Each structure stands twice: as structure tokens, then as C-alpha cells.
Amino acid sequence: MVTINDVANAAGVAPSTVSYVISGKRSISPKTRRLVEDSIRKLGYHPHAGARALASSKTNVLALVVPLRTDLNVAVVMEFVASAVTAARAHDHDLLLLTKDEGPAALQRVASSAIADALMVMDVETADPRVPMLLALDLPVVLIGVPDHPAGLSCVDLDFTAAASACVAHLADLGHRSIALIGPSPAVYRRGTSYATRFLRGFDEATKSRDVRAASHACAHSYEAVSACLDELLAADPGLTGLVVHNEAVLPGLLSDLRHRGLRVPEDISVIAVCPDSMAEQHAVALTNVAIPAEEVGTQAVEMTMRRLAGHTTPEVRLLGPRLTRRESTAAPRA
Amino acid sequence: MVTINDVANAAGVAPSTVSYVISGKRSISPKTRRLVEDSIRKLGYHPHAGARALASSKTNVLALVVPLRTDLNVAVVMEFVASAVTAARAHDHDLLLLTKDEGPAALQRVASSAIADALMVMDVETADPRVPMLLALDLPVVLIGVPDHPAGLSCVDLDFTAAASACVAHLADLGHRSIALIGPSPAVYRRGTSYATRFLRGFDEATKSRDVRAASHACAHSYEAVSACLDELLAADPGLTGLVVHNEAVLPGLLSDLRHRGLRVPEDISVIAVCPDSMAEQHAVALTNVAIPAEEVGTQAVEMTMRRLAGHTTPEVRLLGPRLTRRESTAAPRA
DNA sequence: TGCCATCGTCGATGCGCTTCGACACACCGC
DNA sequence: GCGGTGTGTCGAAGCGCATCGACGATGGCA
Numbered sequence: 001m002v003t004i005n006d007v008a009n010a011a012g013v014a015p016s017t018v019s020y021v022i023s024g025k026r027s028i029s030p031k032t033r034r035l036v037e038d039s040i041r042k043l044g045y046h047p048h049a050g051a052r053a054l055a056s057s058k059t060n061v062l063a064l065v066v067p068l069r070t071d072l073n074v075a076v077v078m079e080f081v082a083s084a085v086t087a088a089r090a091h092d093h094d095l096l097l098l099t100k101d102e103g104p105a106a107l108q109r110v111a112s113s114a115i116a117d118a119l120m121v122m123d124v125e126t127a128d129p130r131v132p133m134l135l136a137l138d139l140p141v142v143l144i145g146v147p148d149h150p151a152g153l154s155c156v157d158l159d160f161t162a163a164a165s166a167c168v169a170h171l172a173d174l175g176h177r178s179i180a181l182i183g184p185s186p187a188v189y190r191r192g193t194s195y196a197t198r199f200l201r202g203f204d205e206a207t208k209s210r211d212v213r214a215a216s217h218a219c220a221h222s223y224e225a226v227s228a229c230l231d232e233l234l235a236a237d238p239g240l241t242g243l244v245v246h247n248e249a250v251l252p253g254l255l256s257d258l259r260h261r262g263l264r265v266p267e268d269i270s271v272i273a274v275c276p277d278s279m280a281e282q283h284a285v286a287l288t289n290v291a292i293p294a295e296e297v298g299t300q301a302v303e304m305t306m307r308r309l310a311g312h313t314t315p316e317v318r319l320l321g322p323r324l325t326r327r328e329s330t331a332a333p334r335a
Numbered sequence: 336m337v338t339i340n341d342v343a344n345a346a347g348v349a350p351s352t353v354s355y356v357i358s359g360k361r362s363i364s365p366k367t368r369r370l371v372e373d374s375i376r377k378l379g380y381h382p383h384a385g386a387r388a389l390a391s392s393k394t395n396v397l398a399l400v401v402p403l404r405t406d407l408n409v410a411v412v413m414e415f416v417a418s419a420v421t422a423a424r425a426h427d428h429d430l431l432l433l434t435k436d437e438g439p440a441a442l443q444r445v446a447s448s449a450i451a452d453a454l455m456v457m458d459v460e461t462a463d464p465r466v467p468m469l470l471a472l473d474l475p476v477v478l479i480g481v482p483d484h485p486a487g488l489s490c491v492d493l494d495f496t497a498a499a500s501a502c503v504a505h506l507a508d509l510g511h512r513s514i515a516l517i518g519p520s521p522a523v524y525r526r527g528t529s530y531a532t533r534f535l536r537g538f539d540e541a542t543k544s545r546d547v548r549a550a551s552h553a554c555a556h557s558y559e560a561v562s563a564c565l566d567e568l569l570a571a572d573p574g575l576t577g578l579v580v581h582n583e584a585v586l587p588g589l590l591s592d593l594r595h596r597g598l599r600v601p602e603d604i605s606v607i608a609v610c611p612d613s614m615a616e617q618h619a620v621a622l623t624n625v626a627i628p629a630e631e632v633g634t635q636a637v638e639m640t641m642r643r644l645a646g647h648t649t650p651e652v653r654l655l656g657p658r659l660t661r662r663e664s665t666a667a668p669r670a
Numbered sequence: 671t672g673c674c675a676t677c678g679t680c681g682a683t684g685c686g687c688t689t690c691g692a693c694a695c696a697c698c699g700c
Numbered sequence: 701g702c703g704g705t706g707t708g709t710c711g712a713a714g715c716g717c718a719t720c721g722a723c724g725a726t727g728g729c730a
Binding site (some may be wrong): 013014015016017020026027028029032051053054055056057 | 677678679680681682684685686687
């Protein structure tokens with residue numbers, strides 16, 4: 001292993017000088033800098049992460065807590081993770097992956113072992129049991145999602161309430177008088193997942209204020225569940241002409257089931273989805289959608305984290321405005 | 336921060352004794368052990384990861400290199416990652432996420448900074464440029480996939496060649512005389528992705544030996560690409576009755592396109608997919624499939640890594656046997 | 671020419687832990 | 701009762717780095 005001493009010897013300077021060249025925390029003459037940098041390159045020197053962490057109490061590692069559930073949208077989670085890794089690397093940080101399954105104790109462990117400098121937490125629940133612990137942790141924490149009482153925690157997410165409004169407004173503007181929300185699986189609601197709750201709230205408020213008949217239904221991933229869900233919704237209101245789908249996994253099954261029922265999209269029924277754009281474009285009938293900007297949320301989460309690490313102490317709550325793209329799956333209902 | 340000294344003081348022993356209690360590397364009297372363990376619990380002591388890494392040159396971190404591409408199956412990647420994290424935690428290790436985009440240099444960095452104890456590398460290519468570098472690294476490395484010259488590297492993956500054989504055999508046994516492979520996107524083949532190449536080879540060999548007319552076609556994710564792909568295949572051989580789909584993302588589009596063409600599954604055309612079971616079951620017509628055992632591969636990869644870390648020096652290549660499940664999407668062709 | 675301020679570099683110290691050799695004590699057999 | 705063999709515990713050293721105070725050199729100004 002090549003150490004800072006090796007570099008110092010090669011360059012004919014003191015180890016501390018090498019350290020200052022690397023960190024830039026003291027001024028260095030151009031001559032010395034060149035000398036040191038050449039030696040670093042020549043020897044292929046990389047500072048020992050452990051030693052650095054010990055001496056500086058900074059690990060340059062961000063921990064990310066992800067849900068392992070398959071009832072969440074894996075594609076979105078993956079996209080988020082990917083952009084977070086990339087953004088973290090851009091700030092010279094690495095990403096450590098934790099699972100929600102490990103529970104609050106894992107957060108304790110990471111914090112008190114000084115494994116990471118900050119925490120990013122996905123799949124936040126309305127009354128998330130981890131929040132009090134996170135507050136006590138005195139590490140910077142950024143939540144992806146918004147719990148009921150974020151207190152001193154930073155949060156970032158799509159504004160799902162506004163997203164729901166946008167969906168309802170789009171359909172209502174087209175003239176739909178009866179629309180239904182097909183939501184995530186019951187388990188997601190049951191544990192009070194932040195985004196599901198917020199979307200539902202937005203949907204309820206918007207349909208009420210637009211004077212539109214509304215129904216909503218949680219829906220598991222299986223084909224049977226989708227079918228049963230449509231059965232119920234159509235039975236409850238045969239005049240249903242608009243569907244807001246806040247459950248990406250269900251889309252393929254839903255569309256093919258509609259076809260089986262002889263319901264054409266958008267002629268007989270309009271469908272607007274909350275999903276990544278790539279997913280919306282992938283269907284035979286391209287879907288009107290509100291985008292889930294997983295990539296931007298990931299980037300933002302990292303940026304907020306880095307700001308906290310840089311000393312910004314005031315937590316921010318950032319809700320990204322929804323972006324609705326009209327494609328082929330929505331139209332005015334037939335008179 | 337509570338240190339090993341605090342624990343030692345609280346327990347009335349030397350710091351080194353505390354260390355030995357934790358590591359179990361020397362025998363400790365039951366009395367002392369209890370004393371120390373109580374203090375640890377009472378103080379909520381967690382060893383400082385950096386200090387530990389510095390002193391022992393072990394980080395208890397596994398690095399995993401994942402592809403960020405969206406032309407790979409995100410669900411499979413996610414499932415793999417999830418099981419790897421879980422398996423790693425079971426061995427008291429954490430998982431650091433790297434992206435393939437960072438290139439070979441990132442592997443160097445991780446190795447020489449002593450950020451991780453071992454590397455797991457996904458999305459391996461036939462002639463992967465990272466292989467020579469990995470060999471030089473003197474960290475344990477486990478590849479997910481099999482390059483042309485694994486030399487001294489451990490590998491684990493589904494036996495895609497055998498999987499292809501199984502698919503062909505299933506269709507041939509049912510009586511199909513003309514079948515086609517719909518593979519991953521052209522880009523995947525172009526960069527020589529290990530699993531795609533191996534599957535194609537297996538497909539070619541099996542169709543040849545079973546005397547079945549065969550065609551194969553790379554296929555991008557878009558609906559247009561799927562459509563064009565089917566156009567070509569059906570034009571080339573109107574007698575086509577069996578489809579082997581080695582591209583999960585394309586399944587929904589493919590199935591709905593077939594329906595549009597008036598081709599019923601399985602009456603007019605049989606479809607067998609290579610995809611996770613959950614995905615196969617999710618379609619209106621449940622799909623006969625060869626499972627992609629992402630979870631088991633993830634677990635195995637970690638187990639192999641841990642074995643290497645434990646001193647097992649001989650690299651192993653482990654190919655998991657394919658498991659075919661017959662569902663509703665395959666049947667004998669009509670006479 | 672002499673003094674002070676500034677800039678660039680150096681040495682020493684300590685971060686929290688593991689590990690090695692040393693050591694104290696108890697217990698065995700003769 | 702003595703030497704010998706373990707067993708359990710301790711103290712010290714050192715892992716590779718960041719950081720702080722100190723110090724020499726250089727240049728400006730009087």
C-alpha cells in the first residue's frame with residue numbers, strides 16, 4: 001500500500017504538505033503543488049479511507065435507506081438510487097445501501113459507528129417511527145417523502161397532492177364528470193406511506209372542488225386484483241369515464257383488461273397515469289401522465305444532503321411541481 | 336462519541352480486553368465477558384468503523400458495481416441488489432453501491448482507498464475490459480455473469496445457455512417446428528453482455544440439434560421496436576408458432592401487439608419468457624417461463640464473496656440450473 | 671540596512687481501534 | 701513445595717491521516 005509518507009518522500013516534502021495539497025486547506029506554492037501532484041500520480045496514491053475518517057471524522061459516504069418491498073415501484077426506486085449514486089459521486093461521496101427491513105436500529109448503528117456522514121431515507125410513512133430516532137441522531141438527514149411532523153428534517157419529493165390535482169383538473173377540463181383513482185396496493189395505504197396518502201388527499205380535495213363524482217380503490221399487483229378493482233368501480237358507477245392510475249405496476253394489466261371488456265382508451269374511458277415518462281411512452285396507446293421525476297428527486301436529495309454537510313443547518317422541505325404530459329390516453333368523454 | 340476506552344472504564348478492564356470480548360479472538364472469563372457486554376449495552380457502544388478499518392485493514396464493506404442502463408431489466412437488478420444487501424448484512428457487512436459508468440478507475444479507487452473488502456460486479460461483458468484490472472486488484476472479486484476468460488475470478492449466474500436449451504426443448508417437445516428468439520436490445524448484444532451472448536448461443540445450439548427452424552432478433556423497449564420485430568419475424572416465416580422472449584421489458588407490449596394482430600396466446604402462438612416468476616404470473620395469460628433467480632444469485636454472490644474473505648482462495652464458477660414453469664402461454668401448435 | 675508581516679512548509683500529536691508480547695495467577699504433577 | 705503449563709488480562713505500539721502551532725524565508729517598508 002502506498003501511503004502519504006511515500007508520496008512525501010518521493011516529492012521531497014513533509015507528509016503534512018501532501019495533505020494540504022490534497023485538501024487545499026492551506027496555500028501551497030505552485031512548485032510544490034506540481035511536485036506533489038506528480039508523485040501522487042506516479043505512485044497511484046489514494047488516501048486510506050479509514051485513516052481519513054478517523055483523523056477527520058468524515059467518511060465521504062452517504063447512507064441511503066431503500067425499501068425492499070415489491071409492492072413499490074421498483075423502476076422508480078432504481079432510477080432514484082441510480083441518480084443518487086451519480087450525484088453523490090459528483091460530490092466525491094460514495095453511497096452505502098441500507099434496507100428499511102433493518103429497522104431503526106440500523107440507523108443508530110450507522111450513525112454511531114461513523115459509517116456514513118449523512119442519511120437519506122426513502123419510503124417515508126405518515127407517522128414514521130424512524131423520525132424521532134433520526135432527529136436524535138445529529139447526522140444530517142434527508143427524507144424522500146414527507147411525514148406528518150418533519151420537525152427538523154429535510155424533505156424532498158414530488159408534490160403528490162398537486163399531482164393529484166393536476167390529474168383531476170385535466171380530466172375535469174376535458175369534461176369528465178365521474179372519475180376514479182386506482183391507487184397502490186392496500187398494504188401501501190395501511191402503513192401510511194407518505195406519497196400514497198398525499199396523493200389520495202389531493203385527489204379527494206380536487207374532485208370535491210371540481211364537483212366531479214369520485215371513487216378510489218387500492219389495488220394489488222396481480223391481474224385478478226386489477227380485474228376485481230375494475231369490476232367494483234364500474235359497478236359502483238357505470239358512468240365512469242376517467243381513470244387516474246397511481247400504481248405503475250398495474251398499468252399493463254389494467255390496459256389489457258380494459259380491452260377485454262371492450263372499453264377503448266381513450267374513446268370509452270380516459271386513463272391518466274402517475275409514472276415515469278419512459279413507462280408512459282411504452283404502451284400501445286401512449287399514456288397521458290404526470291411524471292414521477294425519480295432522477296431529479298435523487299439529485300435533489302443529494303444536493304440537499306451536501307448542503308447540510310457544508311453547514312447549512314436549516315432543514316428545507318422541497319416539493320417538486322408536477323409535470324403533466326398529454327398523450328393519447330385521455331380525451332373528452334363521448335356525449 | 337462513546338469509545339472503547341469508555342467501555343473499558345465502565346467495566347473496569349483494559350481497552351484491549353474489550354476488543355477481545357468483541358472479536359472473540361482470545362478467551363475471556365465468563366465474568367469479564369458479562370461485565371464488558373453489560374457496559375457495551377449500557378453505553379450503546381458501537382466501534383468506530385474508520386478506526387477499526389485502519390487498525391485491522393478490514394472494512395466490513397462489500398462493493399457492488401451495478402449497471403445504470405435502463406435497457407437492462409431494472410426489476411431483476413433491484414431484486415439482486417436487495418438480496419445482496421440482506422445477505423451481506425447477515426454476515427455483518429454493509430454494501431457500497433458503485434455504478435458501471437464510473438469505469439475501471441472506480442474499482443482501482445475502491446481497492447486502493449481500502450473502502451471495501453471485496454468487489455461484486457454485475458453486467459459483465461464477454462470480453463470485459465474490467466477483468467484484467469480486477470485480476471490485478473488482489474481483492475476478492477465475484478462476477479455476476481461469466482466473461483470469456485474468467486481466469487482467477489469467481490463467477491455466479493443463471494446458466495443461460497441451459498436456460499435457452501430448456502426453452503427450445505419445451506417448445507420442440509410440444510411440437511413446434513419454427514420458433515424465434517426475441518432478445519434484449521441491440522445495444523446489449525453490441526457490448527457483448529455475457530448473459531445475452533450465452534443465451535443466444537444456447538438457443539442456436541438447441542434449435543440446431545432439435546432440428547427446429549429458428550430466427551432471432553434483438554429488440555429495443557419501445558412499442559414500435561416490438562412491432563417492427565414481430566413484423567420481420569412473421570414475414571420471414573409465416574409458419575412461426577413459438578416465441579422465446581429473453582427481454583422482460585418487452586413482454587407487455589409484445590402481448591398486446593400479438594392480440595392486435597389477432598394472434599391468440601397460446602392457441603395461435605406460444606410464448607415462453609425468461610423472467611422472474613412474479614412477472615410471469617402478472618399477465619392476463621400467465622406465462623410459461625424460465626425463472627431468473629435474481630435473489631438466489633445475489634445470495635450466492637455474497638456467500639462466495641464471504642468464502643473468499645474467509646480464506647478460500649480458489650475461485651469458483653457457479654452456474655445455477657434453469658427452472659422452467661409451465662403456465663398458460665405455451666401449447667402444442669395447431670396441426 | 672533592519673524590522674515586521676506574510677506566505678509556505680514542517681513536526682508532533684492524536685483520532686479509536688487491533689494486536690502482539692508480556693505478565694500474573696491458578697492449578698497440575700512430581 | 702517447586703517448576704511447569706495454561707488461562708485470562710494488560711500495556712504499548714502503530715495503522716494512515718488531518719490538523720495545529722511553530723518556524724524559516726521572503727519581500728515590503730521605513
